Amino acid sequence: MLRLLPQETKFFDLFEAQAAKVHEAARALEELARNYEQVQEKARHIKVLETQADHITHDIIDKLNRTFITPFDREDIHALASALDDVLDNIEGVASRLALFHITSVTHEVIQLTSIIEQACGAMRQAIAHMRDFTKISEYLIQINHLENEADTISRTATADLFRDAADFRELIKWKEIYGRLEATTDDCEDVANILEGIVVKNT
Amino acid sequence: MLRLLPQETKFFDLFEAQAAKVHEAARALEELARNYEQVQEKARHIKVLETQADHITHDIIDKLNRTFITPFDREDIHALASALDDVLDNIEGVASRLALFHITSVTHEVIQLTSIIEQACGAMRQAIAHMRDFTKISEYLIQINHLENEADTISRTATADLFRDAADFRELIKWKEIYGRLEATTDDCEDVANILEGIVVKNT
Amino acid sequence: MLRLLPQETKFFDLFEAQAAKVHEAARALEELARNYEQVQEKARHIKVLETQADHITHDIIDKLNRTFITPFDREDIHALASALDDVLDNIEGVASRLALFHITSVTHEVIQLTSIIEQACGAMRQAIAHMRDFTKISEYLIQINHLENEADTISRTATADLFRDAADFRELIKWKEIYGRLEATTDDCEDVANILEGIVVKNT
Secondary structure (H helix, E strand, O other), X not given: OOOHHHHHHHHHHHHHHHHHHHHHHHHHHHHHHHOOOOHHHHHHHHHHHHHHHHHHHHHHHHHHHHOOOOOOXXXXXXXXXXXHHHHHHXXXXXXXXXXXXXXXXXXXXXXXXXXXXXXXXXXXXXXXXXXXXXXXXXXXXXXXXXXXXXXXXXXXXXXXXXXXXXXXXXXXXXXXXXXXXXXXXXXXXXXXXXHHHHHHHHXX | OOOHHHHHHHHXXXXXXXXXXXXXXXXXXXXXXXXXXXXXXXXXXXXXXXXXXXHHHHHHHHHHHHOOOOOOOHHHHHHHHHXXXXXXXXXXXXXXXXXXXOXXXXXXXXXXXXXXXXXXXXXXXXXXXXXXXXXXXXXXXXXXXXXXXXXXXXXXHHHHHHHHHOOOHHHHHHHHHHHHHHHHHHHXXXXXXXXXXXXXXXXX | OOOHHHHHHHHHHHHHHHHHHHHHHHHHHHHHHXXXXXXXXXXXXXXXXXHXXXXXXXXXXXXXXXXXXXXXXXXXXXXXXXXXXXXXXHHHHHHHXXXXXXXXXXXXXXXXXXXXXXXXXXXXXXXXXXXXXXXOHHHHHHHHHHHHHHHHHHHHHXXXXXXXXXXXXXXXXXXXXXXXXHHHHHHHHHHHHHHHHHHHHHHO
C-alpha cells in the first residue's frame, strides 16, 4: 500500500525529466538561431538530446505497463508522453533541415520563432512541474496559446514576404518549409497544452 | 439535483453556438470566394468571427472545469470543442492567406471547395443540433465524409493542373498552399465527424 | 451469455481483414514503385483496395454501434479503425499523385520508402493478429518505430538532394510532395502503433 505515493512521484519525476529535455533542446535551437555558426555540430547535439528524451519516453511507457495504480488516466499519461515527444521531434527536424538545406544565415523571424518555441517549452515545463497539485497550470496553458498565436502571425507574414522577395524558387521552398516546421512546433506545444487541459478537466 | 437538466442544456447550447459561428465563418469564406472583392476587409471579418468562437470555446472549457455531471464524457466535450476550433482556424487561415499572398482572383475550384466547406459546416451544425437525442446524426456524418472525398478529388486535380499550367514558381507555390489548406479544412470537418461518431458509439 | 466470445472474435476478424487490406495496398504500392509501368491502372487498383477497406471500416463502426460488450474500449476500437483507414488513404494518395503528376520514372528513394511502408504495414498486421493475447505485440511496435525513423532519414536526405539537383521548380515541388506523402504514410503507421501500444497499456 505504501508503494502508491512513490509510484506517483516517479511518474511526475519522469515527466519533469522529459519536459526538461524538451526545454533544453528548445534552448539549443534558439541559441543555434541567435549564434548561427557550427550548424552541423549544433544540429547533431539536438539530435543527441532527442535520443535521450526518447529513452525517457520509453521509460514512461514501460513504467505504465508495469504499474497498476497511476496518478491519472493511463491513456493521458500515454498521450502526454507522445505529445512531448512530438515537440522535440519537430525541434530536431528544424535543426536538421537548417543543416541539410545548407542554409547559410537565418532571418530575424527565425530568431523570433525559436525564441517563442523556447518560451512555450519553458511554460510547458512549468505546467508539468505543477501537475502534482494542479495549481497555476491554467496560466501556463494560456501563455502557450498566446505564444502559438504569435508564432502563427510571424510565420504567416514571413511566408507572405518570401513570395514577394525570394529571387530563387529553391530559396522560397526551403524557407517556406523552415517557417512551416517552426510553426508546426508551436502547434505541437499547443497539443501538449490541450492534453494537460484535458487532464486538469478530468481530475479537478 | 434539479441542476442536472439545465447543466446539460447549457453544454448543448454552447456547442450549437460554436457550430453556428463556424458555419457563419464558412459562409463568409464562400461568399468571399464567390464575390472576390474587398478581400482584406472580408478576411478581417472572418478573423473577428474566429475570435468570437474562441470565447465560446473557452466558455465550454471553463464550464467543463466547474461542472460535475456532464451530458457525455468530459474528454469528448473537450475534444469536440477543440476540433470545431480547428475547423475555424483553418477557414481563417485560408482567408488570411488569400489576402496576405495578394491573390487577385480565385479559380473555379476555390469556389467549389469553399462551397463544400460551407456544406460540411452546415452538416456539422445539424449533427450537433441532434446531439440531444442522437437521432439522424449518422446521415450528417456520412454527408461530411462524402463532402471530404469530393474536396479531395477537386483539390488533387486542381493541384495537378497547377503543375501543368502555372508559369511562375510563386504562383504554383501560393496556389498549392491555398488548395492544401482548403482540403485540410474538410479533413478537420471529418475529424469533427469522427469525434461525433465516437460519442454516438459510446452513448447509444 | 454465450454470445460474448463470438462477438469478440468478430471484432478481431474484422481488424485482421482491414489490416490485411492495408497490407495488400502497401504491397501494390511497392510493386508499382519497383515495376514502374501502367501507373494509371495500378493506381486505380489501389483505389479499389481503398474502397474495399472503407467497407470493412464501416462494418467495424456499425458493429460497434450494435454491440454491448466489446473486447477492449469502444473508443480504442474506433481510433484503431480510423488510424488504419488513414494509412490506406495515404498509400492511395501517393499512388494517385504519381499518376496525376505524370511522374515518368521513380527514384531509388521512392522504392526504398515504399518498401519500408510495406514492411511497416506487415508489422502492423502481425501486431493486430496478436491482439487476441497481447503477446509479442511490443516487438512489432518497436519495429514500426524503427521503420518510421529510417523513412524519416531517407526522405529528409532525398528532399535535401532535390534542392541541390532539381533543375525545374515543377520537378522540385512534385517530388517534395511525393517524399512528404511517403513519410506521412510511415507517420500514420506510427500512429497505429501508438494506438495499439495504448490498448496494450490499458488491457495488461
